[in-house]
Amino acid sequence: MSEPEEELQGEPRDSTKKKKKEKRSGKKKKKQEKREEEEQQQVEEEEEEEEEQSECVLLRGIFKLGKKSHDVLLTRTRLTWTPITPETPTAEVCVLPPGVLLLQDVFAVKVKRRRAVGQESGGAVLGVALFCSKRRGRWLEEDTLHLHNASAEHTNTWYNTLKELLTGFSIRPRYLKVFINPRSHKKEAVHIYREHVAPLFKMADIRTEITVTERKGHALSVMKECKLDEYDGVVCVGGDGSVAELCHAMVLRAQLDADSPKKPVKSVLPLGIIPAGSTDVVSCSVHGVRDPVTAALHIVLGHLQQVDMCSYSSHGQLIRFGFSAMFGFGGQSLARAEKKRWMPSSRRREYALMKTLARLRPEDCQLSFLPAKKSNSNLFQHQDQDQDPESEGEESWTTNQGLYLSISIMSIPCLSPHAPNGLAPNTSLANGSAALIAVGNTSRSEFIKHLKRYSSSSGQFSFSFVETHAVSAVRIRPQSLIGWSEEESEEEGDSKTSPIIQSEGAAFPWNIDGELVEIANEVLVRVHPQLITLYGEEVDEAESTVSCNCL
Incomplete structure (x- = not known):
C-alpha cells in the first residue's frame, strides 16, 4: 500500500514544480517585455528630445527683407521670417504666414558690404546673404535670400552661427x-x-x-x-x-x-x-x-544616389563595367555612325539609323537570362556581388534560340531627350536588376513602329515580337560566332530571315554606354547592385527638349 501512495504523492510534486517553472518563466517574459518597452520608450524620448533640440531657436533678430522688417528665427534645421505689421486702429493684427528656408537647401552664406567701385575689401556691413537651391519641377535653380541689418556685431553673430550649421553637413x-x-x-x-x-x-x-x-x-x-x-x-x-x-x-x-x-x-x-x-x-x-x-x-x-552597374565579360575576361548595352540594331547603327565622325552629331545619328533600317536583318543567337528574384531591393544589398550566375543552377536559366533584331540590357532607365520615358522605363537606378528587352524578327515597318513609340508616352513593348524581363544576368551567344561588317553587298536584297554572316574572324558591334565595342564571342552580363554612388536623385522621366524627326 505504501508504494502506490508514494507514486500518487509524486505526481502532484512534479506538477507543482512545473507550475513554479511556468510562473518563473512567465515572470521573466514579463520582465523582458517591460524592459523592452522601457528601452523603446527611452529611444522615442531621445528622438523627441533631438527633434526639440533641432527646432530649438538658436537666434532671433530683426532683419529687413526687401523694404519690410521681419522677425527672423533660426533653428538647427530652418530659417523662418514673419513680417512685422503694426496694429490697426481697431487693435486688429494682420497675421501673415511666415517664410521658411530649410538649411539643407543652403550651400553658402556671405556678409554683405557696401563697397565703392574698385574696392576689393572692407566696406560698411549691410547684412547677410544666404545662397540656396530652389526647386522648380526637376530643375534646381540658384536663389539668394538677403537679410539686411546695418549692425556689424549682429550680422557677424548670425554669419558665424549659419556658417557653423552649414559645416555640420558632413x-x-x-x-x-x-x-x-x-x-x-x-x-x-x-x-x-x-x-x-x-x-x-x-x-x-x-x-x-x-x-x-x-x-x-x-x-x-x-x-x-x-x-x-x-x-x-x-x-x-x-x-x-x-x-x-x-x-x-x-x-x-x-x-x-x-x-x-x-x-x-x-x-x-x-x-x-x-x-x-x-x-x-x-x-x-x-x-x-x-x-x-x-x-x-x-x-x-x-545629394547622393546609389546606382546599379553591369559587368560585361567574354570567356571569363572582363570587357568593362557600364550601365547599358545594345546588341544587334543598336550596335550596328553605332558602328555606322562611328565611321561618319566628320558629320554633325544629329546628322550622323540620323544617317546611321536610316542606313541600318535600310539593311535591317536579324542576328541568329542563343539568348539566356537569369530572372531577377522577386523581392524588395534591400535583399540585393546583401547579395555577394561576385556571385556567378552559373552557381544559381542551370535549371534557373531561361534559354531561347532564334533570330533577334535587337537585344538591350539596361540597369538604369536610360532617359534622354529622344526617349523621355526612357529606353527601359520599367527599371530604376537601384532595384538590383536590369531590364532585358529582346526584339524578335519582324518586318521593317513593324520594327519602325516599335522605335517610334520610344519618343511618345508608352506602348513600345506592346508588340508580339517584343519581350521584356527583369534579370540579374544575361548571356548572348551568336550562333555563327563569325561577326558582322558594314561592307555588305547591296545586291543581297532585304531578306528578313537570314542572319548577317561575314568572313570568319570578324566581331559583332556592341553599343555599351554609347561606346562602340567589337566582340567576336559570347558575352556574359551580370548586374551588381549599388556598385557606384552618383550625385543626384532618381527620377521617372526626362525633360523632352529634342525630337527625333528621322522616322
Whole structure:
C-alpha cells in the first residue's frame, strides 16, 4: 500500500514544480517585455528630445527683407521670417504666414558690404546673404535670400552661427577631382564648367583639381594613379562616353585598392556628372534634366544616389563595367555612325539609323537570362556581388534560340531627350536588376513602329515580337560566332530571315554606354547592385527638349 501512495504523492510534486517553472518563466517574459518597452520608450524620448533640440531657436533678430522688417528665427534645421505689421486702429493684427528656408537647401552664406567701385575689401556691413537651391519641377535653380541689418556685431553673430550649421553637413564635398572632356559634343564642356559650375563651387568653398583630358583613356590612366583619399568626390564634365570611362575607372580602381581582381568592389568616392554631350543618358536618368546648374547643385548639396552597374565579360575576361548595352540594331547603327565622325552629331545619328533600317536583318543567337528574384531591393544589398550566375543552377536559366533584331540590357532607365520615358522605363537606378528587352524578327515597318513609340508616352513593348524581363544576368551567344561588317553587298536584297554572316574572324558591334565595342564571342552580363554612388536623385522621366524627326 505504501508504494502506490508514494507514486500518487509524486505526481502532484512534479506538477507543482512545473507550475513554479511556468510562473518563473512567465515572470521573466514579463520582465523582458517591460524592459523592452522601457528601452523603446527611452529611444522615442531621445528622438523627441533631438527633434526639440533641432527646432530649438538658436537666434532671433530683426532683419529687413526687401523694404519690410521681419522677425527672423533660426533653428538647427530652418530659417523662418514673419513680417512685422503694426496694429490697426481697431487693435486688429494682420497675421501673415511666415517664410521658411530649410538649411539643407543652403550651400553658402556671405556678409554683405557696401563697397565703392574698385574696392576689393572692407566696406560698411549691410547684412547677410544666404545662397540656396530652389526647386522648380526637376530643375534646381540658384536663389539668394538677403537679410539686411546695418549692425556689424549682429550680422557677424548670425554669419558665424549659419556658417557653423552649414559645416555640420558632413556629406557635402570640400575637395573634388574634376575631369573635363573638351571634345564632347559641340566642344562646349570647358565653357559650361567655367560659366555654370565653377562659380557655384567657389561660392560653396569647394576646392577643385582639374584635369582636361587629351585622349580616350586619359581619365582611366589618371584614376589609376591619383591619390583618391585626398578627395571627397569626382566630377565628370562631358558626354556619355566620358561618364562611362570614369565609372569604369572608378570601379576598377576600387578593385585594385581592395586587391580583388575578380570581385567587383563598390567605388569609394561618389561621381558627379555635368552634362555636356549630345544625349547625356546617365545624367538624364540621375537628374531628370540636361542642365549643368541642376547637376552642380546636386553635387554642392551632397545629394547622393546609389546606382546599379553591369559587368560585361567574354570567356571569363572582363570587357568593362557600364550601365547599358545594345546588341544587334543598336550596335550596328553605332558602328555606322562611328565611321561618319566628320558629320554633325544629329546628322550622323540620323544617317546611321536610316542606313541600318535600310539593311535591317536579324542576328541568329542563343539568348539566356537569369530572372531577377522577386523581392524588395534591400535583399540585393546583401547579395555577394561576385556571385556567378552559373552557381544559381542551370535549371534557373531561361534559354531561347532564334533570330533577334535587337537585344538591350539596361540597369538604369536610360532617359534622354529622344526617349523621355526612357529606353527601359520599367527599371530604376537601384532595384538590383536590369531590364532585358529582346526584339524578335519582324518586318521593317513593324520594327519602325516599335522605335517610334520610344519618343511618345508608352506602348513600345506592346508588340508580339517584343519581350521584356527583369534579370540579374544575361548571356548572348551568336550562333555563327563569325561577326558582322558594314561592307555588305547591296545586291543581297532585304531578306528578313537570314542572319548577317561575314568572313570568319570578324566581331559583332556592341553599343555599351554609347561606346562602340567589337566582340567576336559570347558575352556574359551580370548586374551588381549599388556598385557606384552618383550625385543626384532618381527620377521617372526626362525633360523632352529634342525630337527625333528621322522616322
